[in-house]
Amino acid sequence: xxxxxxxxxxxxxxxxxxxxxxxxxxxxxxxxxxxxxxxxxxxxxxxxxxxxxxxxxxxxxxxxxxxxxxxxxxxxxxxxxxxxxxxxxxxxxxxxxxxxxxxxxxxxxxxxxxxxxxxxxxxxxxxxxxxxxxxxxxxxxxxxxxxxxxxxxxxxxxxxxxxxxxxxxxxxxxxxxxxxxxxxxxxxxxxxxxxxxxxxxxxxxxx
Amino acid sequence: xxxxxxxxxxxxxxxxxxxxxxxxxxxxxxxxxxxxxxxxxxxxxxxxxxxxxxxxxxxxxxxxxxxxxxxxxxxxxxxxxxxxxxxxxxxxxxxxxxxxxxxxxxxxxxxxxxxxxxxxxxxxxxxxxxxxxxxxxxxxxxxxxxxxxxxxxxxxxxxxxxxxxxxxxxxxxxxxxxxxxxxxxxxxxxxxxxxxxxxxxxxxxxxx
Numbered sequence: 001x002x003x004x005x006x007x008x009x010x011x012x013x014x015x016x017x018x019x020x021x022x023x024x025x026x027x028x029x030x031x032x033x034x035x036x037x038x039x040x041x042x043x044x045x046x047x048x049x050x051x052x053x054x055x056x057x058x059x060x061x062x063x064x065x066x067x068x069x070x071x072x073x074x075x076x077x078x079x080x081x082x083x084x085x086x087x088x089x090x091x092x093x094x095x096x097x098x099x100x101x102x103x104x105x106x107x108x109x110x111x112x113x114x115x116x117x118x119x120x121x122x123x124x125x126x127x128x129x130x131x132x133x134x135x136x137x138x139x140x141x142x143x144x145x146x147x148x149x150x151x152x153x154x155x156x157x158x159x160x161x162x163x164x165x166x167x168x169x170x171x172x173x174x175x176x177x178x179x180x181x182x183x184x185x186x187x188x189x190x191x192x193x194x195x196x197x198x199x200x201x202x203x204x205x206x207x
Numbered sequence: 208x209x210x211x212x213x214x215x216x217x218x219x220x221x222x223x224x225x226x227x228x229x230x231x232x233x234x235x236x237x238x239x240x241x242x243x244x245x246x247x248x249x250x251x252x253x254x255x256x257x258x259x260x261x262x263x264x265x266x267x268x269x270x271x272x273x274x275x276x277x278x279x280x281x282x283x284x285x286x287x288x289x290x291x292x293x294x295x296x297x298x299x300x301x302x303x304x305x306x307x308x309x310x311x312x313x314x315x316x317x318x319x320x321x322x323x324x325x326x327x328x329x330x331x332x333x334x335x336x337x338x339x340x341x342x343x344x345x346x347x348x349x350x351x352x353x354x355x356x357x358x359x360x361x362x363x364x365x366x367x368x369x370x371x372x373x374x375x376x377x378x379x380x381x382x383x384x385x386x387x388x389x390x391x392x393x394x395x396x397x398x399x400x401x402x403x404x405x406x407x408x409x410x411x412x413x414x415x
Contacts, residue, residue, distance in 0.1 A: 062308040
């Protein structure tokens with residue numbers, strides 16, 4: 001019996017259908033693609049393009065979008081620092097479950113704090129956490145302002161908005177940075193193909 | 208823009224690949240099989256044998272076991288009433304995501320309070336919530352005492368243990384009820400068979 005966090009008397013139950021069985025069934029290996037970046041940097045756009053491209057190759061994916069998860073599992077959380085941390089923690093734990101289930105789980109979350117992203121990385125076996133940094137300058141994100149949020153933030157109507165009055169800490173050592181150097185005008189599809197090449201190379205698109 | 212719970216300025220992001228596309232890929236329909244019952248009633252056993260039965264039919268399932276989740280997502284929660292409620296809520300929300308992903312998500316938790324289980328049912332669209340009640344008598348569960356917990360509870364070393372000093376509220380209207388027949392428990396295979404038949408009948412084991 002284990003004493004674990006706040007709950008004691010927890011036993012680990014083994015299941016006879018495991019990760020390898022599911023990989024065989026799906027003909028792919030589960031992993032987490034963690035897309036991080038400022039609001040408006042193109043995370044959701046890339047997530048959708050990637051999802052579509054993988055589907056057309058017969059691969060099963062699922063998108064955990066920060067906004068969508070805040071409608072359900074994380075509806076009790078705000079944007080205060082400790083709630084951002086808990087938001088990321090829970091998404092990391094859920095992404096881990098999806099990867100274990102054999103899916104290519106695409107998490108699309110600003111996830112501004114390095115420590116919180118790194119904590120999610122440690123939840124997964126080495127190599128199964130693929131961090132993708134949408135390296136788009138604030139000016140470009142702000143000029144896109146797809147949800148009108150930068151305008152509200154500049155007007156002081158939103159407090160603690162990432163990039164304006166809350167920090168974004170870029171990854172120091174992530175698997176992919178997009179758009180790639182010298183290709184500032186890469187389309188979502190082109191960027192998706194970059195991710196797919198990486199997945200293919202690392203063996204995730206086969207059992 | 209919307210205000211959702213504690214967050215404002217949250218938008219719903221649509222994806223071109225939706226539930227129907229995933230169902231087509233998997234040749235099944237996503238749903239939640241929610242197994243509830245006392246500790247030692249056989250929930251995890253059924254979850255495992257169900258998962259295996261489904262796998263042999265080429266169907267993708269995933270088990271959300273109460274104990275396992277308390278090692279990860281729900282590691283910050285204890286067994287006080289409000290923590291139990293939050294535990295169930297989170298499992299329900301995750302199960303909903305798995306069902307949306309096209310999987311047959313098998314949730315295996317005591318989930319003792321009716322209100323909390325019903326809240327999870329309400330989260331799932333199109334009645335994709337299959338509640339399975341492991342209706343085994345307390346005496347049987349205690350005699351098994353598979354994890355030694357009843358002994359500890361009787362000795363007063365665990366407080367608020369379901370069935371001993373915390374209530375279990377059985378479902379009033381569940382989809383499947385597993386019981387003893389003439390004093391004998393059904394085998395794991397037989398129980399799994401019953402659930403698989405139900406899922407087949409309701410069309411979950413194919414894509415329409």
